[in-house]
Amino acid sequence: MSFDREREMHTTTCGDCGNECQVPFKPKEDRPVYCRECFQNHKPAPRQGGGRFGGRSGGFGGDRGSRFGRRDDRPREMHDAKCGDCGNDCQVPFQPKEDRPVYCRDCFQNHKN
Structure with a gap:
């Protein structure tokens, strides 16, 4: 090309x-x-969060209509969980499964590639 x-x-x-x-x-x-x-009047408001792949940026490089981005501003439903590493209570934006560990924000960083 x-x-x-x-x-x-x-x-x-x-x-x-x-x-x-x-x-x-x-x-x-x-x-x-x-x-x-x-x-300019129709651009979504910038989201708070980590860098390109971290935080709540809504996908790869922001919310530009990708299939990974969220298309509305409704608050996410959060679910209570217990961190599989440190044992602290935390909340995650998905329904945890019994057979898979869930990590708090701090411990999750240790499991990223």
Whole structure:
């Protein structure tokens, strides 16, 4: 794949202000497209958390619509658990299974590759 050529741009109408704008993808009829200025009003708020793969960033490199990202701001349902290493009580965002250990935030760091 060559990156030397310029990206094909498509002309469309902003779904907010109605101005004509250029976008680097072919717009779909069932989804609104926004100009650069209006797009700023539709960006998700930055999430707090660790770096690229840690914390609650919602996936690989942020929440850009990947299948790993969360698409809403509802609070996660948390479940009580006991850490398999230190034995402290903790909460995890999934239903723990009886046959698999669960680790608190601090101990989990020791089990990452």
